[in-house]
Amino acid sequence: MPHSFNHSILGCVAGGAVGDMLGGIAERGSLSLSDDTQFTLATCEALIEGAPSPERIARRMLEWFRAGRISGIGASTLKAMRDLDAGAHWALAGARGERAAGNGVAMRIAPLAFVLDPEVPDERTMIRDICRITHHHDEAYCAALAVVIAIRDVARGEPLDYARIADRIPDSVTRDNLQRLRHDLEWSAREIGTSGYAAETVPIACTLATAIIASRSFEEPIYRLNEIGGDTDTIASIAGQIAGAALGIDAVPTHEIDGEVLRIAEQFAKAIGPLKKS
Numbered sequence: 001m002p003h004s005f006n007h008s009i010l011g012c013v014a015g016g017a018v019g020d021m022l023g024g025i026a027e028r029g030s031l032s033l034s035d036d037t038q039f040t041l042a043t044c045e046a047l048i049e050g051a052p053s054p055e056r057i058a059r060r061m062l063e064w065f066r067a068g069r070i071s072g073i074g075a076s077t078l079k080a081m082r083d084l085d086a087g088a089h090w091a092l093a094g095a096r097g098e099r100a101a102g103n104g105v106a107m108r109i110a111p112l113a114f115v116l117d118p119e120v121p122d123e124r125t126m127i128r129d130i131c132r133i134t135h136h137h138d139e140a141y142c143a144a145l146a147v148v149i150a151i152r153d154v155a156r157g158e159p160l161d162y163a164r165i166a167d168r169i170p171d172s173v174t175r176d177n178l179q180r181l182r183h184d185l186e187w188s189a190r191e192i193g194t195s196g197y198a199a200e201t202v203p204i205a206c207t208l209a210t211a212i213i214a215s216r217s218f219e220e221p222i223y224r225l226n227e228i229g230g231d232t233d234t235i236a237s238i239a240g241q242i243a244g245a246a247l248g249i250d251a252v253p254t255h256e257i258d259g260e261v262l263r264i265a266e267q268f269a270k271a272i273g274p275l276k277k278s
């Protein structure tokens with residue numbers, strides 16, 4: 001049965017948190033949230049305050065960091081937060097070089113899918129600038145852009161079409177991996193990889209999201225991912241965001257997460273308008 005736009009937003013945010021927790025079992029050995037969800041919630045709070053901007057999002061991320069509300073932070077994002085804390089401008093804080101192609105952008109970008117249309121040039125530029133708060137790397141941007149496109153597609157009731165997503169992002173390893181992706185999680189993980197490299201994480205997350213959507217179950221597909229290994233919490237978190245946007249909040253096992261996630265998700269859904277048409 002079709003669900004409302006509001007249910008897609010709630011499903012996306014809550015689904016990401018559930019994925020983070022279940023995928024984190026393999027890495028942390030417990031059901032707990034990581035920076036994947038924490039920075040996503042910080043981004044939601046920034047968008048509740050007003051229109052998307054790198055200044056507003058960087059400020060809210062820094063507030064969470066200063067308050068000790070971030071756990072498991074990666075090296076590139078940690079570098080950016082420390083630079084912001086020291087007074088650096090958001091455009092100068094982000095990590096550069098090969099190590100800046102990690103998951104730190106793709107894991108937190110989901111809320112932008114509901115407020116920015118990547119088919120509009122100025123809005124695509126805004127997405128890129130928000131990526132650069134922490135990661136000045138084209139691959140990190142391409143992977144994050146793929147997440148935004150995937151969530152927008154499924155929230156509008158369209159299928160999760162890997163090739164069609166690939167056609168709408170710049171030439172990159174992420175694009176190549178999306179084009180070779182299969183619905184088979186084990187095959188895709190073996191052939192593409194499950195590391196902390198965003199060009200691997202986002203395509204594998206798409207395959208995992210397909211399995212979640214098909215089964216309408218978060219647990220079994222994510223436990224299969226945990227057996228494979230790699231950056232399981234981030235892969236599962238992104239997959240949960242995509243699948244949650246597709247299935248809606250009623251399909252998400254919200255008993256797995258604490259009330260803060262749902263509270264912020266509900267405030268975010270209330271604050272924004274209908275999804276823009278491409």
